[in-house]
Amino acid sequence: MSKELLWLTLTVILTGLLWVPYILDRIMVRGLMGAMANPARNDKPQSPWAQRLYFAHTNAVKISSSSRRSC
DSSP, rough: HHHHHHHHHHHHHHHTTTTHHHHHHHHHHHHHHHHHSSOTTSSSSOOOHHHHHHHHHHHHHHHHHHHHHHH
């Protein structure tokens, strides 16, 4: 396996797993039913690390989708 393919595979795996801790934090902060409900303005905010993780996941998905279009 080439280095490029290895790093691409690791990036895909990381991007696929980034949402798991975010959802677990949402359950811990808002409870199970609150995590499954639509967000409202008066909901408790998530932990700062979970917010950063959400934006990192969104950024990784955005970058991978834009690089796919340029090929």
